[in-house]
Amino acid sequence: MDSKQSPRRRFLKNASLMAGLAVGAKQSASGQTLKSETSEARSKDLHAYGDRSRFVKSSRAGSLGLWPPAAGPTRDYGFRTPLQDSVGIITPGSLHFVLNHGQEPPDIDPGQHRLLIHGMVDRPLIFTLEDLQRLPSVSRLHFLECHGNSAMSAPNRALRIAETATVQDTHGLTSCSEWTGVLLSVLLKEAGVQKGATWLLAEGADEVKHTKSIPLDKATEDVLVAYGQNGEAIRPDQGYPLRLLVPGWQGISNVKWLRRIKVVDEPYMAMMETTRYPSLRPDGKSRWFESEHGPKSVITRPSGGQKLPGPGFHEITGLAWSGGGTVRRVEVSTDGGRTWKDAQLQEPIARKAHTRFRMEWNWDGSEAVLQSRCTDDRREVQPTLAALAKIWGVNMDYFQLAGTVDMGNFNAIHSWKVNRDGSVRNVPV
Amino acid sequence: MYRSSALVPVMALAACAAAWAQTPSYSNVGRSPTTEEIQAWDISIGPDGKELPPGSGTAKEGAEIFAKKCAACHGPTAEGTPLGPRLLGGKGTINTPQPVRTIGSYWPFATTVWDYINRAMPQGQGGSLSANEVYALTAFVLFRNDIVKEGDVMDAKSLPKVQMPNRNGFVPLRLEDIGDMKKRGCHGGHCP
Numbered sequence: 001m002d003s004k005q006s007p008r009r010r011f012l013k014n015a016s017l018m019a020g021l022a023v024g025a026k027q028s029a030s031g032q033t034l035k036s037e038t039s040e041a042r043s044k045d046l047h048a049y050g051d052r053s054r055f056v057k058s059s060r061a062g063s064l065g066l067w068p069p070a071a072g073p074t075r076d077y078g079f080r081t082p083l084q085d086s087v088g089i090i091t092p093g094s095l096h097f098v099l100n101h102g103q104e105p106p107d108i109d110p111g112q113h114r115l116l117i118h119g120m121v122d123r124p125l126i127f128t129l130e131d132l133q134r135l136p137s138v139s140r141l142h143f144l145e146c147h148g149n150s151a152m153s154a155p156n157r158a159l160r161i162a163e164t165a166t167v168q169d170t171h172g173l174t175s176c177s178e179w180t181g182v183l184l185s186v187l188l189k190e191a192g193v194q195k196g197a198t199w200l201l202a203e204g205a206d207e208v209k210h211t212k213s214i215p216l217d218k219a220t221e222d223v224l225v226a227y228g229q230n231g232e233a234i235r236p237d238q239g240y241p242l243r244l245l246v247p248g249w250q251g252i253s254n255v256k257w258l259r260r261i262k263v264v265d266e267p268y269m270a271m272m273e274t275t276r277y278p279s280l281r282p283d284g285k286s287r288w289f290e291s292e293h294g295p296k297s298v299i300t301r302p303s304g305g306q307k308l309p310g311p312g313f314h315e316i317t318g319l320a321w322s323g324g325g326t327v328r329r330v331e332v333s334t335d336g337g338r339t340w341k342d343a344q345l346q347e348p349i350a351r352k353a354h355t356r357f358r359m360e361w362n363w364d365g366s367e368a369v370l371q372s373r374c375t376d377d378r379r380e381v382q383p384t385l386a387a388l389a390k391i392w393g394v395n396m397d398y399f400q401l402a403g404t405v406d407m408g409n410f411n412a413i414h415s416w417k418v419n420r421d422g423s424v425r426n427v428p429v
Numbered sequence: 430m431y432r433s434s435a436l437v438p439v440m441a442l443a444a445c446a447a448a449w450a451q452t453p454s455y456s457n458v459g460r461s462p463t464t465e466e467i468q469a470w471d472i473s474i475g476p477d478g479k480e481l482p483p484g485s486g487t488a489k490e491g492a493e494i495f496a497k498k499c500a501a502c503h504g505p506t507a508e509g510t511p512l513g514p515r516l517l518g519g520k521g522t523i524n525t526p527q528p529v530r531t532i533g534s535y536w537p538f539a540t541t542v543w544d545y546i547n548r549a550m551p552q553g554q555g556g557s558l559s560a561n562e563v564y565a566l567t568a569f570v571l572f573r574n575d576i577v578k579e580g581d582v583m584d585a586k587s588l589p590k591v592q593m594p595n596r597n598g599f600v601p602l603r604l605e606d607i608g609d610m611k612k613r614g615c616h617g618g619h620c621p
Binding site for chain 2: 116118123124125126127128131134135186189190192198199201203207208209211215217259260262264266267268269270271274275276278280282283284285286287288289290291292293294295323324380381382383388391392401406409411
């Protein structure tokens, strides 16, 4: 245990935090504002498949714009995870972020679904879901993050830089689950990869048959063909019945509704990977296939939109992760980065997974700027915005220009300002 | 096991892959697909276009199909509507503070245009166009971006040879260098 408190006391405290958070991030975290609500008719059999308390309202938010935005049946482009309400490291399937580029999840009958493996293999193979479930399985904790998470570019720039932004608005396109499935290396071995093969192409069964090229090197390292998420079948909006899980890599690689893997000898330059997902820098040159997420963290409590009821004890807690491996260290600053203290890391600390950090804090009632900084086991350190600007070869003015910042894998240290009245505000730059 | 050292070059990796790949371990799991099954699913077109099917089309033919099947979302002039992105323009904007990424200004490969129209267009009816229609629409979009001439015939031979204006706008340039992040000097999710 990382805690100086008893587990029971921590549990009680977390429970009271959850009650407070139930009414949303913009409410007081003290729980004082919660009112009972009128009872609703319950039509579902809650013994067959449980539901949460009707008092808990934490939910995803469709905040990436509507698609199509002007006519026809509009639908949200994506949905963000309410990180401000998160406790521990697991994101419930029902709250996992979704970014389907406006596509509705296909309604797939698992009995009809097939996975084809072909291309540069000795034995092309077709697997049913049942076939895959007969093979040796593994369960692993991994985060999934959209490459545009917390980026300052359109279409969500206004939301991202608003002083009123919550951590759901700024960082809600990351989530963490226990994924269960078959290692892709097992399936590739069954098919027999031929000499000269260097890449594979993964394809989904969605409306646009999303396709992504992945180096064979990565595919055989730790990629999963997953059918389970947090102890149950993967949710439809996460790729039911099968998805690729590419640990630590941009969400776009994690092909949902996976139906085909073709082993090839070059990247196939599919639409998303060549035209939408390369980072574009001011000199006009793009970096494509910047697949791995760097070390990153964010404080989820206290965070934007919350309000501290008054000076005194407040736990600072948040999430840290790295696509490069294991979180080794998280430091927290309450003075805008002038001084840092090591936070406690909650075990288990898994590779390429959210890691919960915590630090005790006695707030004296004066202005404070809260930051967190992650270091991974390759000793790579989460950059400041200035350090990130240096990597990208831009000056700080660049981040002030509306609509310009068009770079993925944004992992700069994030700041929350605590005002004297206890209100917590987003500090965009 | 199969985990590769970060320093092993790509070719050696391929050799390793071949070494471990030869023997299946689990009996009677999965089945062999028929040739027809593979053909029906194998729709992906790579940048060298070797999978492109027979057929052909010109921009002139494509204009008619575009008006019927594409203009409702992309607009009659392919300049986009709220329902579908613009397919042209943006020339000269990629290195400015307001870059406009379109097929003409940004897409590095003409084969990607063919592949995406074929698999995904028209919206909700992906896969419904014939090979000739896809060639014609690809030719039309390339013509509207001043990349090919109105009468140029696009087919399996000519399309992969089309030079896209932004082909050299990417780092690294060579496809064979893309896969090795370490060799590229990428750190913390960012590449130089």
